[in-house]
Amino acid sequence: MASETTPEARGAKETYDDRPFHSEDLPPEVRAPLAPYGGAEPAAPAWFQWAIAQEPEREFVTSHGTRIEALSWGERGKPGLLLVHGNSAHADWWSPLGPYLGKDFRVTAMSLAGMGASDWRDSYRFSDFADDAEAVSRACGLYDGGRKPIYIGHSFGGGQVFFTAVQRPELMHAAVLVDTGFGGPPPEVLAERKKRAELIANIPTADKPTRVYPTLAKALERFRLMPPQPADNHYILDFIARRSLKRVPMPDGSGEGFAWKFDPQMWEKLDRSGMDMSNPRHAPKPGVPMVHLYGEKSRIIDRRAAGEPSFLEGTVTEIEIPDSHHHVMIDQPLALVAALRTLLATWPG
DSSP, X not given: OOOOOOHHHHHHHOOSOOSOOOOTTSOHHHHOTTGGGTTOOOOOOHHHHHHHHSOOEEEEEEETXXXXXXXXXXXXXXXXXXXXXXXXXXXXXXXXXXXXXXXXXXXXXXOOTTSTTSOOOSOEEHHHHHHHHHHHHHHTTTTTTSSOOEEEEETHHHHHHHHHHHHOGGGOSEEEEESOOOSOOOHHHHHHHHHHHHHHTTSOOTTSTTOOBSSHHHHHHTOOOSSOOOOSOHHHHHHHHHTTEEEEEOTTSSSEEEEESSOTTHHHHEEOTTOOXXXXXXXXXXXXXXXXXXXXXXXXXXXXXXXXXXXXXXXXXXXXXXXXXXOHHHHSHHHHHHHHHHHHHHSOO
8 A cells, every 4th residue: 555755755746736747756656556456446445335336427517518527416405515626637536425425415526627528628717617617506406405505626626616706606605625725836846847848848648648558557557646645545546547537549540548538738728817816815705605624734734834825824714634635535535524514514504
C-alpha cells in the first residue's frame, strides 16, 4: 500500500492548484500507485462493495448544446444535493459516497463539461457551469422537494460552486466546499513546470490527446492523483481510474486502446472572466450559507501556515477531516460522509 512521504516532499509536490502536473521525480507510490496490481482490482472492504453495487440512475442533460453526464441516487422529493468533482475528474468520484447520502437526500453527481462522459466545448466558462448545474439539478429532481438544492464541490468543483454562490445565489439553498483553494501553485512547482515544459514540449504525455495506451493495465499504471499525493485506499483509486478511461482507436490503426476522458486542453480553454480572485483580502462574498471541509494534511493548510492569505478563513465556517490530504473522498471517504450527513442534519436550518 502507499506509504506516507516526508513533510518536505509533500510540501514540494502537493498543491491545491490542480492543473495537470507530471514529474518523474515523484516516489513510485505517488507516481504510479496502481502499477503493482498489473491491471487487477485491489481488494475492497464491504462498505465500498455495497456502495458501488447501488448503481445510480445515469442520464445526460443538455445545457448550452452540450450533453452533461449526471448520476443520481435517492428518491425524488427528498431535499436535493448536487455533487461537483475536481479538475480532470468525473461524476463517479462520488459513487462510493452517493448511496450513503442518498438515504436522506435526492443526490446527483455531475461530470463537468469536458470531463467524464460529458461533451467537450470550445471554451469553458464559470457562468456556463452555473447554467449547467441548474439544468442538471432541475432535470434530475433536486428541486422536487420544494427546496433549492445544496451544492457540494471538491477542489476545482468547489471553485465553480463558489462562483455560483457569488453570482447566482438564487439557484442554491447553501454550499459546501471540500478542500477548495484559490491561490496559484508555489514557486517550486512553477519552476518545475517551466523546466519540464522546456524539456518535453513535444513529447506525448498522459494528458495529451496523442497518448493512447494499448491495454487497460498499461493505462492504469499511469494513473495518478492531481495534485500529487500519497493515497492508501487503492481500491478507490482503481475504481476511479477505470472510469476515467475510454476506448479509442490506436494511432497506428492496430485496434483499440485506452485514453483519458477529460479534455487535455481544458485549462487553455478556461475563461476566468467575471471571477477575479487575484486579491484574497478583497474576494467576493457568497450569497448563501457556506461551509468548508478540508483535509488535515492538505497543501491548502500548509500554505496558510506559511502566511498565504485566504478569503475563506474567518468568513466561512471550516471543519477539518483528520488524516486526509487534498482528495478527501479517497483518503477518508466514511469520515467525509459522516461529516456531511451530520452537518446537513442541522445546517443551514
